[in-house]
Amino acid sequence: xxxxxxxxxxxxTLLAADTTILANASAMKLALITQPFTxxxxxxxxxxxMASASPLAPVAATAGAQENGxxxxxxxxxxxxxxxxxxxxxxxxxxxxxxVTIYGYALTNNAGSSLIGMQAxxxxxxxxGDNQSHTAPAIEFRIDPSKIN
Amino acid sequence: xxxxxxxWSRMLTLFAxxxxxxxxxxxxxxxxxxxxxxxxxxVVTNISELTIGTGVILNASALFQASAAAKIDxxxxxxxxxxxxxxxxxxxxxxxxxxxxxxxxxxxxxxxDGRILATEKFDAPVVFTEAGQIFLLKQPHFRFPREMxx
Numbered sequence: 011x012x013x014x015x016x017x018x019x020x021x022x023t024l025l026a027a028d029t030t031i032l033a034n035a036s037a038m039k040l041a042l043i044t045q046p047f048t049x050x051x052x053x054x055x056x057x058x059x060m061a062s063a064s065p066l067a068p069v070a071a072t073a074g075a076q077e078n079g080x081x082x083x084x085x086x087x088x089x090x091x092x093x094x095x096x097x098x099x100x101x102x103x104x105x106x107x108x109x110v111t112i113y114g115y116a117l118t119n120n121a122g123s124s125l126i127g128m129q130a131x132x133x134x135x136x137x138x139g140d141n142q143s144h145t146a147p148a149i150e151f152r153i154d155p156s157k158i159n
Numbered sequence: 160x161x162x163x164x165x166x167w168s169r170m171l172t173l174f175a176x177x178x179x180x181x182x183x184x185x186x187x188x189x190x191x192x193x194x195x196x197x198x199x200x201x202v203v204t205n206i207s208e209l210t211i212g213t214g215v216i217l218n219a220s221a222l223f224q225a226s227a228a229a230k231i232d233x234x235x236x237x238x239x240x241x242x243x244x245x246x247x248x249x250x251x252x253x254x255x256x257x258x259x260x261x262x263x264x265x266x267x268x269x270x271x272d273g274r275i276l277a278t279e280k281f282d283a284p285v286v287f288t289e290a291g292q293i294f295l296l297k298q299p300h301f302r303f304p305r306e307m308x309x
Binding site for chain 2: 049050053126
């Protein structure tokens with residue numbers, strides 16, 4: 011069946027407010043992925059190599075309901091993960107023992123045990139020394155509701 | 160960002176169990192009806208915009224019941240949200256004496272305010288030529304192709 015646009019658009023609203031995963035009271039975390047990977051619906055947390063120690067430890071998102079909306083150009087539904095104050099940002103500081111290459115980002119639950127989403131960088135970034143920083147772009151899920159039938 | 164199957168499955172469950180929509184689909188509030196004239200699936204929003212079939216009756220007493228069910232297609236990982244069937248399944252049948260009568264599809268709508276939730280349009284209208292004819296429907300469902308994830 012073809013849902014009306016109003017019904018289809020409830021998807022992003024429901025996801026953004028779902029306390030089981032995206033709106034959980036324990037904030038999700040964004041981790042840096044430090045080994046090559048391919049994005050896949052079937053990917054699990056254990057499949058990825060994530061930086062876990064300071065200064066590249068996962069950064070907590072803002073807990074609670076996330077943002078959602080409709081892209082006015084494409085009509086795609088968006089669920090936007092709310093970054094913490096200062097954004098999803100990492101800085102090597104001093105005494106950094108690199109190099110470390112960032113291949114993408116992993117969104118996990120607070121414990122890091124459950125993978126929620128992943129995003130590969132088209133061009134990996136290598137941190138080589140002290141006082142280098144990296145800020146992730148906006149983290150969002152996009153859904154094309156026109157394909158539901 | 161690409162979601163995992165855990166979030167994908169959760170999305171389907173949320174859609175199926177939303178009490179404001181599909182999980183409110185029982186015979187008291189949301190029901191189905193056959194459509195007797197051509198229509199545009201992309202623009203209809205209210206039952207008043209459709210020509211509902213008379214004498215071509217859709218049997219759907221169970222519909223989505225208290226909550227639709229959500230599952231994953233094993234062939235392609237598409238998500239499926241589907242209606243529970245009653246004992247007789249879903250079908251359209253003809254009554255009355257004036258024929259032919261055509262059925263172009265069916266609609267799921269809220270009886271309280273006429274709000275349309277979904278429509279199904281047949282590839283070609285089904286033409287009934289006399290009373291007592293029946294056209295079996297495939298189980299009402301929504302297919303969520305995994306390609307919809309960007």
